Amino acid sequence: MTQRLPPSLTPLDTALAALLRDVAPIASVELPLGEAAGCIAAGTPLLAAHPPHDIAATDGWALTANNLVGASAYAPLPLTHGPAWVETGDAMPEGCDCVLDADAVDISGPLAQVLAEGMPGQGIRRAGSAIAAGMTAGAEGHPVGPADLLLARAASVDRLGVRRPRLRIVNVPGATTTAHMIAGIAREAGLDVKTNQAAAREEASIVEALDASSCDLLLIVGGSGVGRHDAAVTALARRGDVIAHGLALLPGRTAAVGRLGTVPVISLPGLPDHALAAWFALVLPLVDRLSACRPRRQLALPLARKIASRVGIAEIALLAEEHRAWTPLAVGDWPLQAIARADAWLLIPASHEGFAAGELVDAYPMRQ
Template identity: 75%
Template sequence: MIQRLPPSLTSLDTALAALLRGVDPIAPIELPLAEAAGCIAAGTPLLASYPPYDAAAADGWALRANDLVGASSYSPLPLTKAPAWVEAGEPMPYGCDCVLDADAVDISGPLAQVLAEGVPGQGVRRGGSDIAEHTPAGAEGYPVSATALLLARVAGGNGLSVRRPRLRIVNVPDATATTHMIADIACAVGLDVETHQAGTRDAASIAEALDASACDLLLTIGGSGVGRQDAAVKALAQRGDVIAHGLALQPGRTAAVGRLGKVPVVALPGSPDHALAVWFALALPLIDRLSARRPRRSATLRLARKIASNVGIAEIVLLAEEHDAWMPLAVGEWPLQAIAGADAWLLIPGSSEGFAAGTSVDAYLMRE
């Protein structure tokens, strides 16, 4: 099927610059730890040391190593009093610096006897060994990871300050599968996502769902082409401003960008590959600006084979890592199987004809 395009195409750089104009980072909010995963850390707190004291690392007998020199099963060392028994995690008794296993002390006779030597720190978790005093909970400007949440929980924290952009997705009928894909990706990167269904594909129904009063970014999915039933861009023109319709981007040429008041709007095509490409090229930079995100993770590898690109059109290439090299999976049109198997994506600017085999390229990772 021949894809009908808008009469003219706007360069990706021009559309993105217009879309980002006037967009500033949103204010941080405090979220419970259970809700902070994936959000962008903002002003991370400094944690208290953990453990807050020297603690037993295992169940056993708490003793002082210098008192046990020469002790063995052949030459038991009698003690004037029975040693203290400690459970893992309990504070070490005063003056004790090691923990011996249960069978290293014989208490069956009238006197306790030690059957093994110990060394200072044996069986002991030193205070601050897991978390040093004033360790930040995560890195500001980066996603809150599972390990950052572990540190915060262990140190007794209840919440974290994060930036969590609010995303409203309007699903135009017949684009449901694509909408679910984009919503799932958005949730995974820490956005507060609300999905709304337009009643029909006509402009009036879509326009009714274009409510930017409680969001920082609005996406429509489906209906961005120039077919008789593609009315998402017409709906945006009725409610707000259309900056550009038709981008020099492949996949994703029928996408549009605009605004509802101060809220940026991106109209994604209904096809999964075109929608995902526009998400990479336009939505992610907006999200990064709104959340004050530091640069995304990328990896530099050589290309296993050449990539040819058309001058004048920015193209996004899906890559898989094979034998320490990037193997191009799809250029221009992306089969679903290629999307599922991709490890990274590479944006080829419109000014480039592509890259020769063996060229080292820096590609963004699909999963961080």
């Protein structure tokens, strides 16, 4: 689909620098573990050692290894006292340092007899072996993942400190599919997402839907072009400030950036590929700043074939990982099937003409 463009295009670097100006990390909050997943860890608590004491790692007989030297099926060792039976996870009885299998002790006669030797620590999990005292559930500045939640639950921690930017999405009629896509990606990235629906595509309805009173970031999805029915940018200008409209970015040329009071605003195009590219190039850096996120993970692989790009325009390429190399799927404009297949994305700076086949490039995985 051909889009009418604004009369001039602002360099991506210029627009992004203006958007990030005066934006600082938001305050951290404590959230239940289920809500903390995907958010950026901030001020995570120090965990207590787990297990807090030696426990049985298997079902069996709790004994002392030094007392079992020489025991075998040919030379059973009689016990003056009956051995203690433990189940997996039970605390080890005082003085016991090994767990023998059920058939290693014969209890059929008047005296229990041990039929095998034991080693100190056999069948046991030592105190602090699963979680060392002072560990944290989640690394500061990194997303909280399933392994972090596992540590927290094992250590009986039910809340974690995180930064969770509040995102408000204004859905302009005609861009609902794209708005749903952006909302899903934002939730997966750990944002607190709420959506406002503009009643119509005209300026007054969009103005009425623009509410930044309880959010850290506002996105308008749809209506960012200069067509007869595109009013998102004029609505933003009426309520706040437009920093730039029309970016030297492919896809995503008709995106706009601005502010509503002190809240950053990004107007995303209604086309899914253009909106997603603007999400990568504009929204993610802003979310990272608000979250105090550490640099995002990149994966360096050689290109399976060359990527050509136009100087003066920042372009984003979609890549698939095949045979330990990046295979370009789409550059500039993206078919939906390319978005579905993509494993990573690559920002080609406006100063570059592209990359040669075999060149090692750092790409951002679609899912961090």
